[in-house]
Every structure is written in C-alpha cells, then in structure tokens.
Amino acid sequence: MEQREPELPLAPAAGDGAGGRPASRGRGRTSLTGFLLLPALVFLAIFFAYPMIDIVVRSFADPGGFTLAHYGQVIEHPVYLRVFQITFEIAFTVTLLTLLLGYPLAYVLAGAGKLAASVIMACVLLSFFTNILVRTYAWMIILGPEGVINQLLRYEGLGGVKLLYNRYGVLIGMTYALLPYMVLTLYSVMRGIDRRFLQAARNLGASDWRAFWHVFLPLSLPGVVGGSLLVFILSVGYFITPRLLGGARDQMIAMVIEQHVELGVNWGFASALAIILLFLTTAGFMLYDRLVGLKALFESKV
Amino acid sequence: MAGPRGEGVARRGAPVRLEGLEKAYGETVAVRDVTLSVAAGEFITLLGPSGSGKTTTLMMIAGFVPESAGEIYIDDRPIGRVPPERRELGMVFQSYALFPHMSVAENISFPLRMRGWPRGEIRQKVASALEMVKLPGYEERAPRQLSGGQQQRVALARAIVFEPRVLLMDEPLGSLDKKLREHMQAEIKRIQRQLDMTVIYVTHDQDEALTMSDRIAVMHHGRIQQVGSPTALYDEPINAFVADFIGESNFLGGTVTSVDADGTAEVRHASGRTFRAAWHGSVRPGTSVVASIRPERLTLAAEGAADFPCNLWQGRISEIIFIGDATKYKIALEDLILTVKTQDRDFGARARMGDEVWVGWSPAHTTLLHHAPDP
Numbered sequence: 001m002e003q004r005e006p007e008l009p010l011a012p013a014a015g016d017g018a019g020g021r022p023a024s025r026g027r028g029r030t031s032l033t034g035f036l037l038l039p040a041l042v043f044l045a046i047f048f049a050y051p052m053i054d055i056v057v058r059s060f061a062d063p064g065g066f067t068l069a070h071y072g073q074v075i076e077h078p079v080y081l082r083v084f085q086i087t088f089e090i091a092f093t094v095t096l097l098t099l100l101l102g103y104p105l106a107y108v109l110a111g112a113g114k115l116a117a118s119v120i121m122a123c124v125l126l127s128f129f130t131n132i133l134v135r136t137y138a139w140m141i142i143l144g145p146e147g148v149i150n151q152l153l154r155y156e157g158l159g160g161v162k163l164l165y166n167r168y169g170v171l172i173g174m175t176y177a178l179l180p181y182m183v184l185t186l187y188s189v190m191r192g193i194d195r196r197f198l199q200a201a202r203n204l205g206a207s208d209w210r211a212f213w214h215v216f217l218p219l220s221l222p223g224v225v226g227g228s229l230l231v232f233i234l235s236v237g238y239f240i241t242p243r244l245l246g247g248a249r250d251q252m253i254a255m256v257i258e259q260h261v262e263l264g265v266n267w268g269f270a271s272a273l274a275i276i277l278l279f280l281t282t283a284g285f286m287l288y289d290r291l292v293g294l295k296a297l298f299e300s301k302v
Numbered sequence: 303m304a305g306p307r308g309e310g311v312a313r314r315g316a317p318v319r320l321e322g323l324e325k326a327y328g329e330t331v332a333v334r335d336v337t338l339s340v341a342a343g344e345f346i347t348l349l350g351p352s353g354s355g356k357t358t359t360l361m362m363i364a365g366f367v368p369e370s371a372g373e374i375y376i377d378d379r380p381i382g383r384v385p386p387e388r389r390e391l392g393m394v395f396q397s398y399a400l401f402p403h404m405s406v407a408e409n410i411s412f413p414l415r416m417r418g419w420p421r422g423e424i425r426q427k428v429a430s431a432l433e434m435v436k437l438p439g440y441e442e443r444a445p446r447q448l449s450g451g452q453q454q455r456v457a458l459a460r461a462i463v464f465e466p467r468v469l470l471m472d473e474p475l476g477s478l479d480k481k482l483r484e485h486m487q488a489e490i491k492r493i494q495r496q497l498d499m500t501v502i503y504v505t506h507d508q509d510e511a512l513t514m515s516d517r518i519a520v521m522h523h524g525r526i527q528q529v530g531s532p533t534a535l536y537d538e539p540i541n542a543f544v545a546d547f548i549g550e551s552n553f554l555g556g557t558v559t560s561v562d563a564d565g566t567a568e569v570r571h572a573s574g575r576t577f578r579a580a581w582h583g584s585v586r587p588g589t590s591v592v593a594s595i596r597p598e599r600l601t602l603a604a605e606g607a608a609d610f611p612c613n614l615w616q617g618r619i620s621e622i623i624f625i626g627d628a629t630k631y632k633i634a635l636e637d638l639i640l641t642v643k644t645q646d647r648d649f650g651a652r653a654r655m656g657d658e659v660w661v662g663w664s665p666a667h668t669t670l671l672h673h674a675p676d677p
Contacts, residue, residue: 194397194399196395196397196399197399197401199364199366199386199395199399200393200395200399200401201401201412202365202366202385202386202387203364203365203366203386203387203389203391203392203393204387204412204413204416204460204461204464205387205388205390205413205416205417205464206387206412206416207385207387210416211387214412215401218403219402219403
C-alpha cells in the first residue's frame with residue numbers, strides 16, 4: 001500500500017532535499033523495477049554467477065587447499081600459450097573476414113527495396129535455422145579432398161587444394177557460421193542512418209564514394225564495433241567448427257579445456273584455462289576501449 | 303548560347319527554368335507538366351498541401367529524384383544529366399540533415415573541403431558564414447548540443463557557404479515554434495538579399511509563403527494551379543482551390559444575369575438573391591460562375607444604412623469567434639453561411655448570438671472564378 005502512493009507525479013521529495021528531486025517516487029519505481037528483474041536475477045545467480053565463482057575457486061584449489069599450480073602449469077608448458085595465441089589469431093582473422101564480407105552485404109541489405117531485402121535477409125537467416133553440426137558436416141563434404149571444390153579444380157586441370165583439417169577449413173567454417181551475427185548487427189545500425197545525410201552530402205558536392213566515406217562509414221562505425229565485438233567474443237570460445245574442420249595445429253582453447261574435462265578429468269586445470277581466457281579477453285576489450293572507445297556503441301544518434 | 307555574365311560582374315542568382323516537368327511512380331503521377339520560370343535573384347515559393355508534388359519538384363531540381371519527362375535549366379543550361387554534386391545548388395533540408403558525427407565547423411566546411419579549398423580560406427569562410435547566421439564562435443559545438451533554431455542556422459550556413467547561385471529550401475522552418483519561425487523568415491530574407499541568391503522555397507504554410515515570396519506557385523494534385531505575386535494570388539485567385547488555400551474565402555455560386563458597361567456584372571445566387579461583382583474578360587449573361595469574397599471584405603451592421611456597399615444581404619449571427627486582433631462571425635442566411643472577419647470592436651461589444659444583422663460588400667472585392675475549379 002505504502003509503495004503505491006509515491007507514484008503520484010507530484011509527490012514531494014521526502015527527506016532528500018536535493019533540489020526537490022522526487023526521491024520517494026524514484027524509490028517506488030525502483031522497487032517495481034527490482035520486482036520485474038527478480039526472475040532473471042535469480043536465474044543468473046543460480047546458473048551463471050554460482051558456476052562462475054565455482055570455476056574461479058576450482059582454478060585455485062587442489063585436494064590440499066589453495067594452490068597456484070594450475071596457473072603455473074599453463075606458464076610452464078609453452079604449448080598452452082601457443083593455444084591461446086592460435087585462439088586469438090583465429091578469432092581476430094574470423095572477425096576481420098566477417099567484417100569484410102558482412103559490411104557490403106549489410107550495406108546492400110539496408111539500401112535494398114522491400115522484396116530484395118527480404119530475400120537477402122532470408123538467405124542470411126536460413127543458415128541460422130539449420131543445426132550447426134549439420135552445417136559443419138556440409139562444409140566437410142564441400143571442402144574435402146573429394147569435395148565439390150576439389151572436383152571442380154581438377155576438372156579445370158588445376159591441382160587440388162587442401163581445405164580440410166587445417167587453418168583454411170577452420171576460417172571458412174567459422175566465418176560462415178558467424179557471418180549472420182556481423183550482418184545483423186551492421187544492418188540494424190545502417191538501417192537507422194537517415195538517407196538524407198547522404199543526399200545532403202551529395203548536394204554539398206561529395207561524389208557517391210566520398211559521401212559514403214565521409215558520412216555513411218563514420219555513422220556506421222557503432223555497427224562495426226558492435227558486430228566485431230560480438231563475433232570476436234563468440235569466436236574465442238568456438239568449439240564444434242574448429243574441432244571438425246581443423247587439424248592438430250588449429251587447436252583452440254575451448255577444445256583443450258574440453259579434453260581436460262572429458263579425458264583428464266582435471267577440473268582445476270580446465271578452470272584455470274577458462275579464467276585466463278576470460279582475463280585476456282576482458283583485458284583486450286579494456287585496451288580496445290582505451291584506443292577506440294566503446295562509447296561509440298552506446299552513443300545515441302542526433 | 304553563353305549568358306551575358308561578364309568578367310568582374312558580381313556573382314548573383316541564376317535563373318531557373320522548369321519545362322514540362324513530370325514525375326510518375328508507376329501509375330501514380332506525383333508531378334505533372336510543371337512549367338515555371340524563376341528569374342535570377344527571385345524568391346519563389348512552391349506552396350501546396352502535402353502530396354501536392356511540391357517537394358518532389360524540389361527533389362528533381364536537386365537531382366535526387368529523376369524526372370520522368372521534361373527538363374530543368376539552371377542559368378539556361380539543361381541539368382538533367384548532371385549529378386547532384388555538380389549542380390552547385392545550396393539546399394536546406396526539412397530535418398536539417400546536419401552530420402551528427404561532425405562539429406558545426408566541420409559541417410559548414412564540408413562543401414568547401416569537397417571542393418578542395420585551402421585550409422586557411424576554409425576557416426575564414428566558416429567564420430564569416432557563422433557570422434552571417436548570427437552564431438559566431440559556435441565552431442566546435444556538436445549539432446546535438448544546439449537548439450532547433452540554432453541547427454536551422456547552421457544548416458543555412460552550410461548551404462550558403464560555397465556561394466551557390468540557387469538555394470533550395472524544403473520546409474526549413476516546419477519544426478520551429480511560431481515566434482522563432484517568424485524571426486527566421488526575416489533572417490532568411492535578409493541573407494537572400496545580401497547574397498542575391500535565387501531561392502526556391504517549399505512550404506505548406508500560406509502565411510510563410512505570403513510574407514517571404516516575390517512570387518508563389520500554388521500546387522495541387524501535382525500541377526501548378528496559379529503563379530503570381532502574393533497580392534495577385536490573394537486578390538485575384540483563379541480558382542476555388544487557390545482562393546481557399548491562400549487565406550479564407552466565402553464562395554457564392556450563381557449565374558450571370560446581366561453585364562454592365564461600368565465593369566460590373568449581376569449574378570443571381572442559387573438562393574435567388576442577386577449580387578454585383580467586378581468582371582474581367584469574358585463574362586456573358588448565362589455563364590455559371592463562382593464568386594470569392596474574403597471574410598475581411600465583408601462588413602457588418604446592425605441596421606441597413608445608406609452609405610453601405612451595394613451588395614447587402616440580411617442574416618443572423620450564428621457563431622462568434624474571438625481571435626485576438628479580429629473577431630470572426632458566422633452569419634447564417636436561410637441556406638448559406640458567410641464568414642465575416644472584422645476588427646470593429648464597437649460592433650463586437652453589442653453583437654449577440656442570434657442578432658439580425660446586415661452583411662455588405664463591394665463588387666470590387668468580389669472575384670469571379672471559373673465555375674469548375676480543378677478538383
């Protein structure tokens with residue numbers, strides 16, 4: 001009962017004398033907000049926060065109590081640092097490739113007529129509707145030594161290429177799988193760019209290309225930043241595609257973690273790897289924020 | 303044929319000519335057969351309700367909408383095949399279209415940078431453009447930090463900084479409040495006179511068109527209905543649409559019964575009453591006409607008097623609307639209602655709803671229109 005009353009818009013500031021700010025009303029709003037958020041918060045607490053804390057604890061624990069041995073093991077064996085390096089290399093390359101492929105696609109999509117846009121959108125989304133495992137197996141058939149690409153190349157009298165169980169396979173498969181995330185993020189930003197800005201640029205003497213370069217591209221940067229972040233984060237933890245399409249030299253960190261959990265039953269070490277990955281990714285973003293500024297992502301348009 | 307513009311002659315507005323301009327989107331025709339000659343340095347307004355084709359016409363001039371037929375000439379040169387960036391037209395958009403990621407200075411210098419001007423000159427030019435729109439020192443602000451009126455000024459500065467000879471304006475004052483709008487109207491006129499530009503201005507606001515324009519082209523259903531000076535359009539509208547769109551009007555339909563040598567004609571209204579109207583050109587007895595009388599041209603009196611104008615009808619006050627500087631009365635006759643606008647506060651002090659009054663007006667203020675105005 002008490003909480004309903006402060007919702008009156010003219011309820012005077014209670015206690016808090018700071019410029020007559022309607023503090024009581026704010027409190028009423030807050031309790032309602034809190035109530036609405038409760039289910040999600042409980043869910044996150046049980047299924048995200050608790051496991052997260054558990055992983056941190058395990059990474060420092062052994063039967064005898066506190067230990068730094070798991071982290072020491074990572075530093076001792078250069079192979080693990082190498083895996084981290086490969087993981088970030090692949091994630092970075094995939095981000096770049098999806099951006100290069102996705103930007104023009106999103107640009108066309110944002111400027112296309114209704115019919116063309118829905119056809120392109122359907123093509124982009126179709127891959128979402130298919131199971132990832134099925135899609136990856138399809139790539140194995142296409143890329144394999146007897147696959148479509150190699151058959152075509154041989155038919156043309158060119159030698160075959162090895163596209164499966166190596167870095168190429170991983171990059172192709174992951175770029176394919178993550179492209180929709182990039183396209184959709186870019187598209188949502190590009191669609192919000194008022195075409196009149198481009199008209200104004202043309203009217204003021206900019207050619208088609210310069211209008212794009214000076215006006216459209218800068219205005220689409222929040223989409224570039226957002227899409228790249230999303231793809232990078234997803235890439236770093238990618239598992240199925242590199243597992244099926246990659247070779248022994250393309251082991252990504254998620255695969256190593258899986259091995260230690262499944263085969264070694266070494267929870268502590270697997271946890272340490274996960275925490276290091278989290279730490280490196282977070283540190284990377286903080287650096288990126290310093291250099292580029294993630295603010296652009298959330299900045300509102302005029 | 304080269305224009306007569308010699309060396310050393312001050313740059314001034316360029317003439318613009320539209321010839322048989324047409325725009326069709328599939329079956330729907332947005333603009334049909336628009337022909338219009340705009341003199342160098344003239345301020346012309348395309349006035350019409352939404353959907354009348356005025357903005358489409360402007361977009362064709364700017365080069366954003368390809369014309370279906372016809373040609374546009376600027377300075378007597380056809381520009382149909384010239385891309386927008388090489389038409390050298392200044393333009394102020396309805397939403398201003400200020401680049402949100404650029405400062406005020408970067409916005410205004412944009413057209414100069416695109417033309418490869420040297421840095422020092424650009425800085426000077428930007429400063430003087432800001433001076434002209436009365437925003438000196440605003441260079442480093444971001445557009446979103448400015449009020450609507452200030453954004454409007456920056457958009458104007460950006461459109462004139464490269465000294466275009468023709469300035470296009472698409473409802474530039476639409477989102478400003480009334481006071482600010484009136485102020486900006488005066489500012490735009492001042493700048494136009496100072497730079498001696500040709501201005502093609504689009505608006506749906508008749509007051510704005512009347513106060514600012516040298517000439518007005520009234521558009522409706524994609525066609526130009528009438529072109530003329532504000533006074534010509536107001537006093538001699540050629541059809542009911544123009545008479546109704548520019549200002550308010552009373553329309554009386556009837557048949558001409560006699561035409562006199564003194565330049566007046568007698569018209570019998572559908573109700574059987576007669577009135578006299580000044581006539582121009584070909585009016586013969588038996589012709590169906592519509593007469594337009596402006597509400598402020600009608601006078602009201604409690605009793606008929608000898609010094610009253612010759613058209614004198616009697617009715618009852620059915621509505622009194624006080625609008626500040628004047629009062630509007632709706633006078634009900636048996637089968638029609640006349641609107642009268644008067645500043646006579648003495649009459650207003652005595653007038654009551656339902657009072658019997660006389661409505662009088664002069665034949666000179668009774669404009670005969672074609673009977674069938676363009677729908």
